Amino acid sequence: MKNEFYHRLQINPIIAAIKDRNQLENAIKSPCEVIFILKSDIFNIKSYIERVRNSGKLSYVHVDLIDGFSRDALALQYIHENIRPDGIITTKTTLVKASKNINMFVIQRLFMLDHLSLDTGIGSIEDMCPNAVEILPGIMPKITKKLVGATKVPIITGGLIMDKEDVMQSLKAGATAISTSCEEVWYM
Numbered sequence: 331m332k333n334e335f336y337h338r339l340q341i342n343p344i345i346a347a348i349k350d351r352n353q354l355e356n357a358i359k360s361p362c363e364v365i366f367i368l369k370s371d372i373f374n375i376k377s378y379i380e381r382v383r384n385s386g387k388l389s390y391v392h393v394d395l396i397d398g399f400s401r402d403a404l405a406l407q408y409i410h411e412n413i414r415p416d417g418i419i420t421t422k423t424t425l426v427k428a429s430k431n432i433n434m435f436v437i438q439r440l441f442m443l444d445h446l447s448l449d450t451g452i453g454s455i456e457d458m459c460p461n462a463v464e465i466l467p468g469i470m471p472k473i474t475k476k477l478v479g480a481t482k483v484p485i486i487t488g489g490l491i492m493d494k495e496d497v498m499q500s501l502k503a504g505a506t507a508i509s510t511s512c513e514e515v516w517y518m
Contacts, residue, residue, distance in 0.1 A: 332435060332461055335417065336484070336506075338363035338388055343501065345509035346516050347488065353511065354378055358385040360516040366419060366488075366509050367391045372398030376413050390437060392419040403428035410434050419464060426458040437462045437486065442473050455481045464488050464509060469496055471503035478504030494518055 339345075346357035347366040351374070357365045358381060365382050367375070367389060375396055382389035391409070399405040406428050409415065417435030420426060429436035438460035440451040455463055460483060465474065468487030477485050487500040488509035497518055500508050510516070 335364070335388060335435060335461070339484075339507045343505075343507040344497065344516055344518060345486065345488075345507050346513075347509045347511045349511060351378075353513070354381060356513055357516065358382065358387065360513070362387070362516050364388045364390065364507070367415070368395055368419075368511070370396050372396065375409075379413055379415050388416040390417045390419055390435070391415045392439070393425060394420050394422060401425065403431075406434070407432060417461070423454060423458055426460050430459070436460045437464050439464045439466065439488075441466050442470060448473060448476070452477065452480050455483055459483070462486055462506070466490075468500055468505075468508060468510075471499045474500055474503035474505050491515060 342361055342363045344362055345364045345366055346360055346362040347368050348354050348357050349369040365387055367378050370378055379389050406425055410432055418429055419437045419439050421439045426436050426438050442448055442465050462484045464486040466489035469490045474487055484506035486507045486509055487505045491508050491510040492512050497508050
């Protein structure tokens with residue numbers, strides 16, 4: 331599944347990030363090959379994943395933001411075996427490690443707020459070895475370039491990506507892809 335993720339991002343490096351059913355339907359109709367499901371709950375997550383799968387696109391669910399599930403390895407195993415997304419997104423290093431233990435594709439999400447979070451993030455990437463990393467906010471090309479140079483993990487920029495200039499600066503800085511909930515950007 332790892333190679334499929336990277337292949338799809340070569341086709342289109344823009345990832346549709348959705349927060350509700352309306353955005354899900356719009357993301358499925360968009361040219362994006364990959365969809366990040368940012369908000370969901372135990373009642374709708376399976377149907378979201380099935381809709382994405384049936385459209386031929388890949389789905390990655392932010393497991394920290396699924397209402398009704400605990401944020402632990404047992405919930406992760408249930409999601410892996412019963413809901414079956416193509417992978418997960420998490421800020422929690424315990425879930426990064428647990429996903430690696432069950433051979434599940436994992437994107438580690440990091441918030442870049444200051445030098446300490448940058449240094450801590452680089453250390454976490456080296457320790458956890460996620461399949462990819464998403465950094466927020468995504469409008470910091472200098473930080474993107476620094477992370478790309480300091481790690482061997484594909485970097486996805488997300489958060490506050492609002493126009494073509496933001497996309498181009500991220501890609502020029504070395505980002506593998508851009509995630510955004512701004513639907514206009516999905517069509518660039």
